[in-house]
Amino acid sequence: MRGRHSCVWSSYTQSSPEIALWREVxxxxxxxxxxxxxxxxxxxxxxLPVDVEIDRHRQALDANPAMYLRHMRELSADDxxxxxxxxxxxxxEQAEQIALTDSTAMGLGLVYSGVTxxxxxxxxxxxxxxxxxxx
Numbered sequence: 589m590r591g592r593h594s595c596v597w598s599s600y601t602q603s604s605p606e607i608a609l610w611r612e613v614x615x616x617x618x619x620x621x622x623x624x625x626x627x628x629x630x631x632x633x634x635x636l637p638v639d640v641e642i643d644r645h646r647q648a649l650d651a652n653p654a655m656y657l658r659h660m661r662e663l664s665a666d667d668x669x670x671x672x673x674x675x676x677x678x679x680x681e682q683a684e685q686i687a688l689t690d691s692t693a694m695g696l697g698l699v700y701s702g703v704t705x706x707x708x709x710x711x712x713x714x715x716x717x718x719x720x721x722x723x
Contacts, residue, residue: 616635619625634642648656666688674683689695 613635616637617633618636618639619633645656648659667683669688670683670686671680673686673688674680677686679685687695687698689698
């Protein structure tokens, strides 16, 4: 912060542990300190710990893409969820055929874009139950 308020700001930051903690958080981001950044809602830089992890994954992917992807698949939490869903649907031998999506809309989009239906027949539909709204 610059200009006529910098003296007030400086004395406040020296006496406030919250501001000191905020400086630690801010220092984790490689942002140019000459600017006040208000574009985080558009695109934000990563804090240092995230940057380190991204670099670690990038290096492993660059070194051996096939082994990296195989290793990441083995660590995936998707397989137990697919097995549970397959058991629930009573098709345990077809767990690998279950697609996990972020939302109902995404799932329906995948279904509708991959389903062909005969002329004169209605497309498949899904009955969805919703939770009652709180009063």
